Amino acid sequence: MQLTTPELKKYDSVFPGENWFFYWKTSPSLWESKIQSYNDVSPIFVPVYWGLHNENPEQFDFGTNRPETDLKRILDIAQNCRKEIVLILPLGPSPFFTSGGLPSFLAQSLAHDSTGKVLAVVDNEKRINKLFSYYDPRVFQAFRKFTWHLGQFLSQNGFNKELFGADFGYLENNDFKSYFEDYSGAFLKGFHRYLAQLEKSEPQKIENLISTPAYENVLKNDYAKLIKSLYIDSAKETIAANWSGALRFCCLGGKPNDIFSRSHEKWEVQGHYIRTLFEILVNGLLPSSFLLPESVRTNVLQKALKDVVSQSLVQAHLNNELYDEELHTSFQPQVFFKVFSKNSTMEEVSLKYFFDREYQWMYRIFSQDFHYEQDYEDIEKVHFFFGEKLELTEFNQILKLFLNGGRVFLDKHKLSPELSKRLNLFLTENSIETESINYLTPLLKASLGDGLLIAYDSEKLKEQSLVKRVGFWETMTKFLKLNTCALDIDEGIMYIWKNRCSNTYELNYEEIRRISFYNPTSYKKKATIRSSQNYAYLKTLDEVSVEVRSTPVGIDIDLMPGASVSIDFGYFE
């Protein structure tokens, strides 16, 4: 376990961010020294550059003809240096490759966004990479061929390490948008072929389309998912021995409209990237900064990236396990709330507004269904569910969570009559203590040991003013005894809380909590951490251009432009 964060390295475009190694950006003769020097990260992500290894339709080069394609050399170097390597196979356009990674003989149908603009991204060397559509059938056929040859190469060379498929994208309105998604002519042509097939296989859907034109968007989504799954299934099949799953990488500076800001130096703002970094984290995605150039990567952004995109976060995404023994001892972003949301109710009842104000970055939003497993690690987090679109299977999982001591907020608005009955029956049959009150909305509070279930009606809440809605959530979270520190911070200061288990020397405390501040602005700023009876100051670390003072009120911090600092507290209840 490290006591301080590692020293920030000088920027090298071969290592453009986090765990990435861009082998095509340097001579093969330098690969060994580069990989040897790449410390403090594990594993090293090596994205497979399709366009480099497959320059002609029938030629697949993994080192036979050109040394810069020698993947085996990279794998051998990694083995000799005892570095863990993970191959990353893009399953769609990749923003850091020319033409999104497609071989030149396939780069024909440009991808378009929903406004008709060509999808283009600025990379870390300020080059503009135009992305091409993966809906072109020739692209899929060539992809299948390429992955087959890649699978053969890996098998013949005894490479038994993990290979992950990668879906690169960006965050927009708290939604992950994949670069695979496009609105090009190739997509539309493919979609019309899909409709023609549906006419024969599922004519009802075509009838729905005729009667409800808006249904076209549903069918377009279905078609897009189908094509995406073809790529994933193809890779799974052809590289079965190494296939370890698909990952989503969320690119900082990679939104289609970022091309405008990133082309104008005065427009590109660091604070924006730090905020986006935290938003990506909140949405349970893996951030990647490989598109950001050296000029933007000043100390404060670098520090934020190092703090947030820790090796434990990377491992968690690879292994799909949030915590294991090793991870428990390292700092993780502090999360109090998990929100399972498939609609915009969270915004409409000002829950997101409340979280952003009082528990900034301490929540996670999930669009997929909740599933309760034995030894569920996040039992202590507060879970939010919404009745609309809730199905029986997921509902039963929610009840299991409650029975096992979980704390649940359930929005009963648009909860199906069947599930409403089921809830009442569940509470009665298990003789669970309940209380009903009316506080802006009819509230039902059920408790069973550590388990807490609060059911409310969001429709009633929506009728209230913002102040009342926020007051409602303040009152609700008081039940939960989350014991945070009050902060007074100047506008523009970014901060994030992290926590880890206490070690044998820290047994006085339940856990150790760390707050890290960043000042990406050009002005001197101030932050104050108000004293709390649950927090014992331990130490200040990683100070860059700050002055930290203890006062009767708490801790005052003066942050100069570009400053950053972390402060550790022992937490006890």
Add this chain to the structure above:
Amino acid sequence: MNKDINVLYQFTDSPEGSNYKVLQLFSDEGPLPEKLINSVLRSFDEKTGGDIQFTSIEQLGRFCIELLKESSGAEAFLLSVQDYNIGLESCNNTESFKELFRRYGTSIQNPDSNIKKNSLLSKIFN
């Protein structure tokens, strides 16, 4: 400081009529301030529904002129999505992208800057 304005718009044609929707509105300094945009939009009757959109290219052009007058910018460059895509083909880096609007867009001059220029010239030469 360059106060030229760049405008990217999307043209759509439907049975309900033509629509010119502004997608990007910026200068070298960054996006135009909302206060500026809203103060100019007030003088237009177009029902925008939150977006900046017009039913004719002339209205869009007039909007740009009013923006130039309010911001004291010299010139605006109007570029459609179609022309943006054509221009983007020749852009390989951000340096060439910066010139995209100037090279491929339709130029609209601030009539006030011409008047001021003329009056300045007339003061010097008369």
